[in-house]
Amino acid sequence: MSGPFKGVGLASPLLLVLLGLFLAPVLLMLPQSLHEYIPGTGTSEAWTLQNYTRLLTDDYYREIIGRTLWMGSLVTFLCFLLGYPLAYFMARTTPAWRAAATLLVIFPLFLNLVVRSFGWITLLANRGVVNNLLMDIGLIDSPIKMLFNMTGLVIGLTHIYLPFMVLMLLTAIQNVPRDVEQAAATLAASKLRIFFTITLPLTAPGILAGSILVFVLTISALVTPRLLGGPAYKVMATLIYDEFMQKLDWPSGTSFAFILTAITLLIIWGAGRVARKWSGGLA
Amino acid sequence: MKLHGKGRVLPGIAALAAGAFALASPLAAQEKLTIATFGGSFLDAVKSCHIPVFEKATGAAVETVLGNSVQHAASVRAMGASSDYDVVYIDDSAAMQLKAENLLHPLDRAVLASAEELDPRAFGPDDAFVVFMTGATAIAYNPEMVETPPSSWRDLFDEAYKGQVAIGDVTGTAGWQFLLAVNRMEGGSPEDVTPGIDAIRPLAQDAVVQYTQADQLLALFARGEVAMAPWYPDRAGSAADEGLPIAIAYPEEGAVGIRPTLLIPEGSSQKELAAAFVDTVLSKEVQECFAETKYAGPINLRAELSEKAAAIVPNGATLESLWFLDPAVTSAQLPGWIDRWQREVAR
Numbered sequence: 001m002s003g004p005f006k007g008v009g010l011a012s013p014l015l016l017v018l019l020g021l022f023l024a025p026v027l028l029m030l031p032q033s034l035h036e037y038i039p040g041t042g043t044s045e046a047w048t049l050q051n052y053t054r055l056l057t058d059d060y061y062r063e064i065i066g067r068t069l070w071m072g073s074l075v076t077f078l079c080f081l082l083g084y085p086l087a088y089f090m091a092r093t094t095p096a097w098r099a100a101a102t103l104l105v106i107f108p109l110f111l112n113l114v115v116r117s118f119g120w121i122t123l124l125a126n127r128g129v130v131n132n133l134l135m136d137i138g139l140i141d142s143p144i145k146m147l148f149n150m151t152g153l154v155i156g157l158t159h160i161y162l163p164f165m166v167l168m169l170l171t172a173i174q175n176v177p178r179d180v181e182q183a184a185a186t187l188a189a190s191k192l193r194i195f196f197t198i199t200l201p202l203t204a205p206g207i208l209a210g211s212i213l214v215f216v217l218t219i220s221a222l223v224t225p226r227l228l229g230g231p232a233y234k235v236m237a238t239l240i241y242d243e244f245m246q247k248l249d250w251p252s253g254t255s256f257a258f259i260l261t262a263i264t265l266l267i268i269w270g271a272g273r274v275a276r277k278w279s280g281g282l283a
Numbered sequence: 284m285k286l287h288g289k290g291r292v293l294p295g296i297a298a299l300a301a302g303a304f305a306l307a308s309p310l311a312a313q314e315k316l317t318i319a320t321f322g323g324s325f326l327d328a329v330k331s332c333h334i335p336v337f338e339k340a341t342g343a344a345v346e347t348v349l350g351n352s353v354q355h356a357a358s359v360r361a362m363g364a365s366s367d368y369d370v371v372y373i374d375d376s377a378a379m380q381l382k383a384e385n386l387l388h389p390l391d392r393a394v395l396a397s398a399e400e401l402d403p404r405a406f407g408p409d410d411a412f413v414v415f416m417t418g419a420t421a422i423a424y425n426p427e428m429v430e431t432p433p434s435s436w437r438d439l440f441d442e443a444y445k446g447q448v449a450i451g452d453v454t455g456t457a458g459w460q461f462l463l464a465v466n467r468m469e470g471g472s473p474e475d476v477t478p479g480i481d482a483i484r485p486l487a488q489d490a491v492v493q494y495t496q497a498d499q500l501l502a503l504f505a506r507g508e509v510a511m512a513p514w515y516p517d518r519a520g521s522a523a524d525e526g527l528p529i530a531i532a533y534p535e536e537g538a539v540g541i542r543p544t545l546l547i548p549e550g551s552s553q554k555e556l557a558a559a560f561v562d563t564v565l566s567k568e569v570q571e572c573f574a575e576t577k578y579a580g581p582i583n584l585r586a587e588l589s590e591k592a593a594a595i596v597p598n599g600a601t602l603e604s605l606w607f608l609d610p611a612v613t614s615a616q617l618p619g620w621i622d623r624w625q626r627e628v629a630r
Contacts, residue, residue, distance in 0.1 A: 039380070060626050245353060248356055
């Protein structure tokens with residue numbers, strides 16, 4: 001074997017597992033989404049597209065899709081903003097510091113997601129630690145609502161997905177050849193200029209990979225939005241869960257799941273194109 | 284528990300030996316029955332009233348899976364022809380939905396020793412399921428905060444208690460039943476819940492919480508954050524026993540009746556044993572035990588209540604005035620009510 005076939009050969013074990021155990025079951029769900037669910041009787045035999053069209057015509061569902069994408073963007077942006085300086089520090093510091101910092105970054109991942117989300121409930125609730133503290137020192141009179149809305153979701157999810165962003169950025173920053181930066185410095189470029197014209201563009205593949213990872217994980221997260229969003233403040237993932245588990249309307253749940261997947265794929269594809277332009281073909 | 288008493292050692296060794304043999308020959312294995320039931324204080328009562336009696340009578344071991352009615356319904360549907368569950372505790376509306384999808388194994392009245400003693404309305408259509416207790420959505424209140432016990436659903440809307448009322452999310456039984464009770468009071472019908480939605484919207488905005496788990500209310504009552512809430516007499520009775528400031532009142536318009544049922548999924552591989560479990564739950568003694576520990580209204584008409592239980596469980600006049608909804612109507616309308624609530628009340 002040679003040429004492109006070698007790659008296929010190497011990837012085929014994983015490819016077979018993914019096709020057989022992931023893609024096939026997902027596609028098996030497709031017919032389910034094309035029937036109407038009639039409460040009291042069950043799933044009808046007739047074919048229909050209404051589960052898909054409803055999502056686009058009903059403004060309740062449109063609001064949830066919009067909210068989900070906005071949440072994904074906010075969390076990704078915050079993870080990048082908080083993660084880049086940290087990753088930069090970790091990449092350029094001594095190996096001992098790097099090891100310690102890496103451990104600290106990874107440490108939250110050892111804790112169960114439910115526990116971490118409950119931790120945020122304790123902190124952010126109306127009578128939680130943060131509000132009590134702010135009221136005790138007299139900064140506010142009545143509690144700030146930080147739970148069951150976008151604030152709570154973004155705080156909780158940023159905390160949970162920050163490690164993924166940092167680890168992706170760390171590798172990217174470490175891979176930037178130092179001599180390119182030194183060459184720029186020799187030519188009297190300021191530190192700021194070196195960062196924005198050399199380092200940042202060279203780490204674009206890492207930024208892109210980290211952003212896609214965080215974005216996709218965020219818009220498909222279920223546990224944290226369920227706990228921090230409450231029953232009323234829904235995003236796509238909790239909506240899908242409720243269609244399946246509370247309304248028993250599996251056809252609608254399936255169609256929403258396919259739409260979420262389509263949105264995700266579209267964003268990954270679009271982000272790839274943008275990054276390729278930005279980094280001049282490196283990504 | 285005297286697990287280490289002298290008399291326990293030999294049977295213990297015998298059990299170990301039996302276990303070892305069981306590994307070698309599957310025939311010698313102890314029979315295992317999996318029941319899907321509800322959590323919290325309900326589970327405690329199942330473990331003290333239902334399971335030990337059954338295990339003693341049959342020698343089988345019972346495993347429990349926890350969830351709410353709709354979750355159980357989703358699981359039964361997903362498992363279809365080979366169900367891990369042998370007996371399912373589920374509300375009558377979800378049971379009707381599963382019946383419509385042909386997922387249930389009809390009960391045989393001939394093998395149920397207590398069938399004759401039950402309220403004749405206990406069995407579902409084609410004996411697909413059987414009601415094992417009568418519960419209700421009534422008004423739970425904190426007697427330290429509410430001086431005159433509430434007597435009407437309207438009392439929840441009283442200005443004096445604004446911001447001190449909790450209501451259930453529509454996906455829980457108390458949630459949609461409260462919606463329907465208010466809706467009926469305001470002149471609506473199950474087909475048109477607009478009057479109920481309009482009345483509840485302001486109440487929901489001021490509510491302390493829209494609870495999704497029944498026991499979420501426990502902490503709120505304990506801390507005095509909630510004065511009144513539509514809730515279940517059985518849960519309130521259990522909570523009061525543990526010293527919480529909580530009492531139950533039946534509204535004059537009639538509390539809404541809840542009829543939890545037992546059913547055997549068509550896919551169960553232990554249908555005989557499952558029927559024996561159902562029979563155990565329906566027997567007079569076990570019904571009395573469940574009424575006393577869980578404050579569940581007995582469905583076995585021979586069961587007798589103590590004075591204390593009689594004050595809490597629906598019986599006599601309170602049972603007469605209960606409003607029972609047709610489960611065929613509720614299972615067909617519930618997703619519509621959930622949709623409207625999520626768009627117009629919770630949004």
